[in-house]
Amino acid sequence: MNRGFASLHPAPCFLYYVGLVILVMIIYHPLFLLLALCSQILLNIMQDGGRKLKESARFYIFFGLFIALINPFVSRRGQNVLFYFMDNPVTLEAVVYGIAMMMSLLTVLIAFVSYNMVITPDKFMFLFSSILSKTAFMAMMAMRFVPVLKRRSQEIALVQKTRGTDISSGTFIQRIKNGMQILVILITWSLEEAIITSRSMRARGYSITKNRSSYFDYKMTRRDWAILFLILFTWANLLLFWYWGIGYFQIYPVLAPLVLDMNTGLFLAVSAIYLAIPLVVEGAEKLAWL
Amino acid sequence: MALIDIQNLNFAYPNSPQRALKNINFSVEAGEFVVICGPSGCGKTTLISQLKREIRPEGEISGRILYRGKPIDCLSKKEAVEEIAMVFQDPENQIVLDTVIHELAFGMENLGYDILTMKKRIGEMCNFFGLEKMLYKSVHELSGGEKQILNLASVLLLQPKLLLLDEPTSQLDPIAAKEFLQMLYRLNRELSMTVIMSEHRLEDLFPLADKVIFMQEGEVKYIGDPKSISFDILRSKDVTLQSYLPSVVRMYSYLKGDIKESEIPIDVREGRKLICDLIDEKQLMNPRDFQKGDKPTEKPIVKMTDVCFRYEKDSPDILKKLSLNVCPGEFLAILGGNGAGKSTLLQIMAGLKKPQRGKVYFKGQDVLCIKEEKRYLQIGYLAQNPMLYFIHETVEDELYKRGEMLKGKVEGIDELLEEYIDFFGLGPLLKRHPYDLSGGEKQKLAMAMVLLSRPQLLLLDEPTKGLDPTFKISFKDILNKLIKSGITIVMVSHDIEFVAANASSCALLFNGEITTKDTPSNFFSENYFYTTAVNRTVREKLPKAITLEDVIKACKWEKYLLAKSASH
Numbered sequence: 001m002n003r004g005f006a007s008l009h010p011a012p013c014f015l016y017y018v019g020l021v022i023l024v025m026i027i028y029h030p031l032f033l034l035l036a037l038c039s040q041i042l043l044n045i046m047q048d049g050g051r052k053l054k055e056s057a058r059f060y061i062f063f064g065l066f067i068a069l070i071n072p073f074v075s076r077r078g079q080n081v082l083f084y085f086m087d088n089p090v091t092l093e094a095v096v097y098g099i100a101m102m103m104s105l106l107t108v109l110i111a112f113v114s115y116n117m118v119i120t121p122d123k124f125m126f127l128f129s130s131i132l133s134k135t136a137f138m139a140m141m142a143m144r145f146v147p148v149l150k151r152r153s154q155e156i157a158l159v160q161k162t163r164g165t166d167i168s169s170g171t172f173i174q175r176i177k178n179g180m181q182i183l184v185i186l187i188t189w190s191l192e193e194a195i196i197t198s199r200s201m202r203a204r205g206y207s208i209t210k211n212r213s214s215y216f217d218y219k220m221t222r223r224d225w226a227i228l229f230l231i232l233f234t235w236a237n238l239l240l241f242w243y244w245g246i247g248y249f250q251i252y253p254v255l256a257p258l259v260l261d262m263n264t265g266l267f268l269a270v271s272a273i274y275l276a277i278p279l280v281v282e283g284a285e286k287l288a289w290l
Numbered sequence: 291m292a293l294i295d296i297q298n299l300n301f302a303y304p305n306s307p308q309r310a311l312k313n314i315n316f317s318v319e320a321g322e323f324v325v326i327c328g329p330s331g332c333g334k335t336t337l338i339s340q341l342k343r344e345i346r347p348e349g350e351i352s353g354r355i356l357y358r359g360k361p362i363d364c365l366s367k368k369e370a371v372e373e374i375a376m377v378f379q380d381p382e383n384q385i386v387l388d389t390v391i392h393e394l395a396f397g398m399e400n401l402g403y404d405i406l407t408m409k410k411r412i413g414e415m416c417n418f419f420g421l422e423k424m425l426y427k428s429v430h431e432l433s434g435g436e437k438q439i440l441n442l443a444s445v446l447l448l449q450p451k452l453l454l455l456d457e458p459t460s461q462l463d464p465i466a467a468k469e470f471l472q473m474l475y476r477l478n479r480e481l482s483m484t485v486i487m488s489e490h491r492l493e494d495l496f497p498l499a500d501k502v503i504f505m506q507e508g509e510v511k512y513i514g515d516p517k518s519i520s521f522d523i524l525r526s527k528d529v530t531l532q533s534y535l536p537s538v539v540r541m542y543s544y545l546k547g548d549i550k551e552s553e554i555p556i557d558v559r560e561g562r563k564l565i566c567d568l569i570d571e572k573q574l575m576n577p578r579d580f581q582k583g584d585k586p587t588e589k590p591i592v593k594m595t596d597v598c599f600r601y602e603k604d605s606p607d608i609l610k611k612l613s614l615n616v617c618p619g620e621f622l623a624i625l626g627g628n629g630a631g632k633s634t635l636l637q638i639m640a641g642l643k644k645p646q647r648g649k650v651y652f653k654g655q656d657v658l659c660i661k662e663e664k665r666y667l668q669i670g671y672l673a674q675n676p677m678l679y680f681i682h683e684t685v686e687d688e689l690y691k692r693g694e695m696l697k698g699k700v701e702g703i704d705e706l707l708e709e710y711i712d713f714f715g716l717g718p719l720l721k722r723h724p725y726d727l728s729g730g731e732k733q734k735l736a737m738a739m740v741l742l743s744r745p746q747l748l749l750l751d752e753p754t755k756g757l758d759p760t761f762k763i764s765f766k767d768i769l770n771k772l773i774k775s776g777i778t779i780v781m782v783s784h785d786i787e788f789v790a791a792n793a794s795s796c797a798l799l800f801n802g803e804i805t806t807k808d809t810p811s812n813f814f815s816e817n818y819f820y821t822t823a824v825n826r827t828v829r830e831k832l833p834k835a836i837t838l839e840d841v842i843k844a845c846k847w848e849k850y851l852l853a854k855s856a857s858h
Binding site for chain 1: 342344345367368371372375376378380382383384385386387388389391392395396397398399400401402403404405408409412428429430441444445448637640642662663666671673675677678679680681692695725740
């Protein structure tokens with residue numbers, strides 16, 4: 001569905017996600033990370049009601065907690081010792097760092113869920129076909145084969161079961177042997193069928209001209225240019241802030257207090273603008289239909 | 291000037307002593323609809339692929355193929371791709387990419403068309419074929435018929451002058467096949483597209499074709515419009531060739547002693563008028579009344595009670611409280627639309643899939659309680675694709691290794707092996723690779739392998755799909771012999787004509803249940819269009835006649851009665 005943020009040209013969308021991932025990897029300010037995490041969860045909810053996110057939410061929560069818990073018990077850095085665990089100090093700094101790391105990783109993972117909804121394979125193709133034309137085309141062809149091979153192997157397994165070749169029973173070695181037999185049939189059969197595919201490709205003129213064109217064409221509209229500019233501008237600003245040390249939050253060796261001065265305020269404001277871009281695009285469309 | 295002119299064309303595959311094409315001479319005018327037919331292996335596909343340069347097989351070639359007066363090799367690469375389009379037999383494997391829109395654009399992208407042209411052409415084509423709704427669908431979600439329409443649309447986007455099709459409907463169910471042919475007919479009539487198509491089911495093609503070419507062993511045997519070619523073949527008295535003609539034509543020739551070319555009916559409409567006049571209204575006997583109505587009173591060999599099945603928790607029900615009994619010695623054919631769940635039903639019957647509710651009993655025993663090893667020996671299951679059965683390098687290995695596996699489990703396996711090699715005519719093929727066999731031969735080999743375990747019940751999944759009339763005749767004999775030897779057969783099929791002539795009972799699977807089960811004559815004669823061409827032709831006079839044999843029998847009876855009344 002090309003709606004909301006996904007209705008933009010793929011280039012600004014792609015840059016937004018790449019920019020976001022870079023930012024959450026280098027900036028460890030807890031408020032920034034919290035903002036980023038919330039913005040990505042909200043984006044997912046706005047895009048599909050959080051359905052895709054829910055499918056893997058359990059894994060993300062488990063993974064995040066694992067990271068947050070493992071750091072304080074492994075790292076011994078930091079000054080403020082909270083308590084000792086098996087004679088090892090557990091420090092406040094390590095706890096905070098663990099939480100920051102968790103937020104950073106979760107943001108990347110959740111952003112990737114929404115990325116998959118926005119940058120569909122053909123948009124990816126469009127972005128990279130000029131650079132990696134052969135590879136991109138092969139990737140597209142391979143995608144057709146995933147469900148085909150899955151269905152074929154199920155068919156073979158069913159038939160071979162009637163002949164006593166079953167992968168779900170027997171000793172381990174026997175099962176491996178049977179699995180191999182199914183694989184052999186799958187490969188021979190698929191190669192045989194692939195001849196037809198290649199004939200069909202030749203019949204439709206594949207590789208007779210050097211410059212293949214692409215049907216998928218996305219034009220940069222004025223809105224796309226404006227949003228691209230905003231993304232690049234805010235992103236460059238944030239990078240500058242980072243370079244100047246604004247928005248730097250000291251965790252190790254001693255946890256610095258969280259001060260909200262002018263500079264940090266400005267940094268958080270710019271971050272908020274960057275993070276809110278897709279939300280505003282989504283929200284504007286939702287508003288139009290109220 | 292003819293669009294295609296073939297002069298003295300000869301062709302031989304490398305390392306093959308025989309020529310695959312011998313002295314082919316014919317021409318095709320622009321706008322003609324040409325059908326090439328003949329038994330499989332007669333050179334139809336070879337001939338068609340000679341016209342498409344990109345896929346022409348390697349081999350020794352002599353003679354000339356002229357395209358608009360110029361040798362076909364003089365066309366530029368781009369012209370050759372654009373002007374001559376080709377659709378292949380298998381709907382699935384000629385698709386290259388994963389979504390409909392990508393597939394449509396593929397050919398045009400290859401030739402480097404600009405975006406505006408592509409958008410315009412795709413827009414227009416989608417309107418013609420009604421593809422808008424599936425534009426962004428994955429190709430796996432399409433049915434076989436939709437896939438073939440997609441293949442047709444994607445080659446037409448290059449705006450070809452000549453459309454080649456290699457048995458395009460042989461893998462489709464009858465309804466999808468008719469739809470596809472209608473589409474071709476529209477292209478031919480509305481856009482004057484030249485069509486050359488190979489096919490062995492002529493029933494639906496005769497009304498569309500301008501020219502029919504009949505090939506046998508690499509030669510053009512007969513050529514002409516449907517009426518004249520029917521006339522020639524009928525006069526030749528060659529029974530094998532005659533089995534390729536539509537049943538209306540054969541019926542006409544039987545009923546009318548002296549055939550006239552101009553009179554030969556080529557579709558049901560023409561046939562109805564003519565044949566009804568030929569059948570004397572007086573004293574007709576319904577042919578199937580002759581059949582002994584001995585209802586088998588034995589216990590059913592298969593009993594299915596309230597079987598419910600779906601693939602996943604949230605997927606729709608495929609079978610809904612289905613109940614069915616199969617009696618020993620029965621030859622039951624299960625018919626039903628595409629995706630009605632016929633194959634699933636067969637797999638459940640074989641004990642390969644477990645229904646969510648309901649039970650399947652095989653000879654009074656729950657099929658799932660029979661030990662797997664024993665279950666699959668007693669119930670033979672032959673899947674739609676025989677290739678799934680082959681794991682060895684030669685036919686011989688395939689059979690003997692299977693025999694070895696069954697040693698000790700099945701009595702007299704060695705004698706049985708020899709018997710089946712003979713019975714299925716596999717002797718000359720023993721040294722070949724199973725993948726190199728023709729479709730019908732593969733089917734026979736797989737069937738022999740299944741039958742080696744001496745099953746009492748044989749389940750067949752569309753065994754006649756895509757096979758020619760010659761094979762069907764030999765297949766029919768095989769099945770008859772198996773039934774005589776006491777095997778019960780359940781077959782799932784789309785092939786109405788085959789089922790009507792051979793099954794002992796027919797069942798319709800619709801909406802997840804068996805809605806009717808009856809003898810073929812009762813089953814088909816009540817249907818309006820889901821019945822044989824013979825029945826559609828003669829139903830006014832002989833409502834219960836569904837095959838040519840029925841009509842012949844009825845008329846013999848009639849003649850007998852007439853003779854009797856004359857003698858009185």
